[in-house]
Amino acid sequence: MNIDSLSTPCVLIDIDRVKANIKRAQDYADKNGFTLRPHIKTHKIPSFAHMQVEAGACGITCQKLGEAEVMADAGLDDILISYNIIGFDKLTRLAALAKRVRLTVAADSLFTVNGYNQIAATTGVTFDVLIECDTGGGRCGVQTPDEAITLASTLKGGARFAGVMTYPAAGGTEKMAEKLAEILSSFEKANIAVKTVSAGGTPDLWKAHTVPGATEYRPGTYIYMDRSQVAAGAATQDDCALTILATVVSKPLSDRAIIDAGTKTLTSDLLGMKGFGHITSLPDVLISGLSEEHGILSAKDGLPEIGERVRIIPNHACVVSNMFNMVYLVSGTTVINALPVVARGRVV
Ligand SMILES: Cc1ncc(COP(=O)(O)O)c(C=O)c1O
Known part of the structure; x- marks a missing residue:
């Protein structure tokens, strides 16, 4: 199954990147005792x-x-x-x-x-x-x-x-x-x-x-990894394993498009950055605002059309995990499995 078949918004976890991130950190720890x-x-x-x-x-x-x-x-x-x-x-x-x-x-x-x-x-x-x-x-x-x-x-x-x-x-x-x-x-x-x-x-x-x-x-x-870790120099965008798949649901103006991911998906964490995430295929488009279920994309031109999908690296991956009951494991654009986020919401 391809990610194109998934209902949005949803969380994708790139399993190859997860494995590489685990290995890189473990190798570093082993090497340094x-x-x-x-x-x-x-x-x-x-x-x-x-x-x-x-x-x-x-x-x-x-x-x-x-x-x-x-x-x-x-x-x-x-x-x-x-x-x-x-x-x-x-x-x-x-x-x-x-x-x-x-x-x-x-x-x-x-x-x-x-x-x-x-x-x-x-x-x-x-x-x-x-x-x-x-x-x-x-x-x-x-x-x-x-x-x-x-x-x-x-x-x-x-x-x-x-x-x-x-x-x-x-x-x-x-x-x-x-x-x-x-x-x-x-x-x-x-x-x-x-x-x-x-x-x-x-x-x-x-x-x-x-x-x-x-x-x-x-x-x-x-x-x-996530956008804040890329900003801190701890990772590159290619290391980011968690992305959010979202769909453009409205384009009321030529410089404004709306996606189906708001604070209940991306959360309101800015962590000192501009915008609420990084759209991997549209680096110049700003996620300029959020309400609960709407994300506002802003750009003079180059905005996606209604029905198009985007993948977003969130500012802060950990809080996104707490928003979803389930995430999809993917390799490239192939969906491998759906995993329950078992400890989600276990804050007591
Ligand atoms: C006590 C403690 N240890 C470790 C971590 C892991 O931090 P990071 O997600 O930046 O790796 C956290 C993060 O909140 C923490 O509170």
Whole structure:
């Protein structure tokens, strides 16, 4: 079956590019002596997680408990949840998960650490904990090495200190390396062994070898790449595996055409760029605006006609994955298979 037969809007995943992206990153990690723990929030598909592990990844990263449960159900058995898990209900689910898989989880406060200590004590489960450190990303993470040491020393029983994790700002590798060096030296002075130093982010993936002390890296977007990664210099357009197929449904003016993909397909993420995606066959046409189910294409000339189809590289592939129940695996323009996005919407 050819992609021309598919109803639009739909998501196409170029399987040849997926395989090449997985291999390229794994080869790079192997060559530079760190492990890869890919973040599955990009694809949310168990068979892709298995492909990443079969290629050599040490395990996977999930952002949410719900994603981790889906992946555990599918047989993934070494999972990092890079998130503070808070509240009795979620801690109970965390303990159940720790009985099924080798589990690691993040913490950046005494509140979180106390919850982990309690659930480990009351259920008898064991799991590893990484202390999240803010090394310039400006999101979660303790702000000083001393805070990290306090949290590490407070963990007890089945909630075992295993190391530190950080999620740097895009382009923030140098600052992250500096901060990590300070943190690791403080742990050394305190005589506390740090087994795992987990860093991440596709924009700076190819600089991972310049971060001394980092033992693992958690790229997510690298499996699909997207327009933002091309802009960051981490990929070329030919590496982008996820595209959206859309149809022109209206052309009210010579300089305006409307496609059947709006925010519910492309999402409203701009990530600092102009336009809501890149049309592969029409690089000079701007996706200038979106409403829920309409995308506005603008150009002085060269706009496609009603009924014509376009393929779009989205600004941000990960959020598009969360919009669709199913994606189509393709090789070139041949449809190979339809895959359910099993962990889609599992944000709890
Ligand atoms: C904690 C954490 N690690 C790794 C990643 C992967 O980042 P990227 O998709 O840029 O590779 C993310 C992305 O949101 C993240 O939040």
